[in-house]
Amino acid sequence: MASATGVNPSLKPTHSQAMLLELLLTVTRGSLIILTPLVAGMILRVAPSMLEPIYGSLFIEDLFLEYSLASAGIGVVMAMIYTLVLGSQSQKVIPKGSAATSTTHDSVETKTAAGLYKDAGLRKGIIVSLDICALVIASSFWTTHAMFKHSNEFGPWRGPHLTQLVFAYPVLALLGFTNTLACVLRSYERVHVRTWISCVLIQVGAILGLTLVVFQMAPQGPNCSRVYTAAILVAAISGLHKTLVFIHGEVALPDERLESRRKPKTASSRASLVMSYIPLILVLAMAVQNATRNPQCQTGVTKAHNPLNGNYTILARNESVTGWISVADELTPRNDLHIRIMRAGHSLIGGMYSETGDSIFGSFYIPEAVRLIKNREKGEQEVALQIGLGVGIASGSLIQHGVAVDVVEIDPVVADYASTYFDWPKPNQLFIQDGRQFIKSAPENKYDYVIHDVFTGGGVPPSLFSLEALQDIQRIMKPDGVLALNMVGSESPIKAQALYSVRRTLHAAFKHVVAFKESPEDPDAFQNIVFFAAQFPIEFDPYVPPPFPTEEEKEILKARGGHADHALRPSLMRDWILSSFQDWPLSTPYDSSMGELIMDRNNTLNSMQRLGAEDHWHAMRSLFPQDFWINY
Known part of the structure; x- marks a missing residue:
């Protein structure tokens, strides 16, 4: 029976520095060590600033880091539950064509089938969670805008966290889920438990350290391009995993231990591969749409910013180093005077009465x-x-x-x-x-x-x-x-x-x-x-x-x-x-x-x-x- 860590007790484990390096440099773990800090650091930097024009500079940061860590923790717990359920189900797998006997030969076949089943489940869990993560990031402009329409009801305390439920928090939970599954040993990885623990600690430490570096050193810049770049990157890594599975039968480079997992390439398998790229295609389509048509992602004023029935005319807008800055004229006069204001985020940093030049704030x-x-x-x-x-x-x-x-x-x-x-x-x-x-x-x-x-x-x-x-x-x-x-x-x-x-x-x-x-x-x-x-x-x-x-x-x-x-x-x-x-x-x-x-x-x-x-x-x-x- 396989242990909860994925170590097969029937095989003699090995422990060495070379084996540790081999564990860390698998395609799955290596790609996630690079991907996770880039995406998580971007989320921690960009997600609050996307909400600043709606909720101001203080509320967007209140408990955001704590809830973000909790979200990643929830993802870790869900992955552990998923792994336990997968391990339990894998024990019920019976190889095709074998009888339910207790012979040594059948026992080995059963364990092999169980290992293949569990490996496939882990592989699928990682790929699906990456696809969902990419789609959540790419669609965030629509989902957050839909939540903004309820900001009056939510208020400044609850609103930022309710809005992050459709953006930052699920993304961080999915990253926690994915990385936890990546830490689980595959059936063909026969290593000592100390080597496995060392691998996990190094991976977690590298991800946390690099995330902090990305968060601290990421320069200010347009939120839109950073968001859909992150979405494309996640979807591309998922696509890489799918391609390797199609070629080698596993998310890995050529390995003699995995030769038996290769399957014949059929028209059906090729069609399935093409269909599996649909999330990547959707992410690319959403990125193009945001870059070209989403008013929020344009540098200047578009027709969408000034609807015909609106009471305001936005004269200029720009996403600058401190966030969104805009200038607007109010069309309906107040006390027979029109006003022009400069907006920075969710505040007015000044304004004038157009007819007199007086400040609107005495x-x-x-x-x-x-x-x-x-x-x-x-x-x-x-x-x-x-x-x-x-x-x-x-x-x-x-x-x-x-x-x-x-x-x-x-x-x-x-x-x-x-x-x-x-x-x-x-x-x-x-x-x-x-x-x-x-x-x-x-x-x-x-x-x-x-x-x-x-x-x-x-x-x-x-x-x-x-x-x-x-x-x-x-x-x-x-x-x-x-x-x-x-x-x-x-x-x-x-x-x-x-x-x-x-x-x-x-x-x-x-x-x-x-x-x-x-x-x-x-x-x-x-x-x-x-x-x-x-x-x-x-x-x-x-x-x-x-x-x-x-x-x-x-x-x-x-x-x-x-x-x-x-x-x-x-x-x-x-x-x-x-x-x-x-x-x-x-x-x-x-x-x-x-x-x-x-x-x-x-x-x-x-x-x-x-x-x-x-x-x-x-x-x-x-x-x-x-x-x-x-x-x-």
């Missing part, structure tokens, strides 16, 4: 108040740094007031769209790089002002809010420099942990900190909050609305690369915000015991933001309907 004007702060020596040429561009409201206003503004923006598409669609004037310098890297290497005592606004997708990047990051910002500011930092938060006791922690960390880096909300209404609302921080007491001069520029001033501004009507045109909203924001301070007095000190070594800001991110997600869904968010 809080974006508050950072401009750095120019109103007293107790500063203003030189002939003030220099500011903007970390996170948005559509360029704050930096544009400072530029039009004669401030030389350096802008750090991680996404080149955001900068391009801000200039093309939102009249963002040309800055002093534009740096396309990560903000944290920039402030680490920027020169000391350079900037009069630093505008820090990096909120997107329901949260902020924690690395830019740590004490070390704020100390770097302080280092590159002049001694009388001012930091204006925008975040989105709530003073509600159950949701204020992120706000209080950022506040505490700012107080640890700067001697003086004040904060204002964008609205005096509901104090518990999830809203923009702007902090001003400096090494001296912060007081503001009264705001005086700028006069409308003369024709001569317009020409000067245009010569400098600016747009005269971008920031200096009369703006009731801007005037109201800058005249009133001091009346809306945080209602909760500062208490150093409230909140955590955010440090690089133990940065938990992401987990603190989750409750607030849920409010943001629902706020976005109230501003724009579901159809808007799933059309990206």
Whole structure:
């Protein structure tokens, strides 16, 4: 009787380094050691980002890794059950033409037939699971889009995991299933159990290690091409297995031990081989369809993005380094005004009223108040740094007031769209790089002002809010420099942990900190909050609305690369915000015991933001309907 591991006790097992190498280098095991990390690493990287435009940047990662590991574990358990059932059924196999006797000859024949039956079952299990895996990956654009249509019902907590049930989780379960079957010894592999265990450990270690390498080193790029490339790769490996079985009777290179398994090539067997390639053909067809016709996989705007009965016109869209960025016009006016917005994932990073040029978010004007702060020596040429561009409201206003503004923006598409669609004037310098890297290497005592606004997708990047990051910002500011930092938060006791922690960390880096909300209404609302921080007491001069520029001033501004009507045109909203924001301070007095000190070594800001991110997600869904968010 064969053991559960597949080792035949009636044959003397061997144990050697050569035998171990032979086990590892079989076609099945070798191909899966290469295939699995490529596909699993791609899934772990791409699957969450495919959901980011629907659920935001925080929810897509919440418990995703844990559920992914659980899915692979389920696949392993299912493979073990399958192997046990297969082993049990193989013992009932009786060779054709032999009687049920107990002679040694018949016993050997029975064991041989049982081994062949089990080998065939393992082979079939691997091939079928690879085919299913390829089809699940290739069809993921349709299945996930179908789930997106129910995102309002699912909500931001359940939605990502329910959607991954049709994509990432079954793929990882199938990979776990396939690799477990590959570890089972075949009837012709007579090795010592120690050799088999060594083989399994090496295979598992190689797959886990290479998966981590692929996940960490995979460059950012279009999700679509990576998804259907992975599907084609899986289907091709399955096709290779089928071809080898047809030629040699087993998934193996020519081997004298397998000569007896070869079968005559008949018209029927050739037809069966051709039919077995149907999954590969389907995967190729779906890849071509996605590459040429799927609106989600096109780099620009297609007719499908702007249906005739739609309420929005998408002007531009691009899958960039941070995800999908798009610009859209709303066709139905709000309060007699049309709006143009820039979308990044499941958030709006800015927008304007088309008729007036005002920002649709009044809080974006508050950072401009750095120019109103007293107790500063203003030189002939003030220099500011903007970390996170948005559509360029704050930096544009400072530029039009004669401030030389350096802008750090991680996404080149955001900068391009801000200039093309939102009249963002040309800055002093534009740096396309990560903000944290920039402030680490920027020169000391350079900037009069630093505008820090990096909120997107329901949260902020924690690395830019740590004490070390704020100390770097302080280092590159002049001694009388001012930091204006925008975040989105709530003073509600159950949701204020992120706000209080950022506040505490700012107080640890700067001697003086004040904060204002964008609205005096509901104090518990999830809203923009702007902090001003400096090494001296912060007081503001009264705001005086700028006069409308003369024709001569317009020409000067245009010569400098600016747009005269971008920031200096009369703006009731801007005037109201800058005249009133001091009346809306945080209602909760500062208490150093409230909140955590955010440090690089133990940065938990992401987990603190989750409750607030849920409010943001629902706020976005109230501003724009579901159809808007799933059309990206």
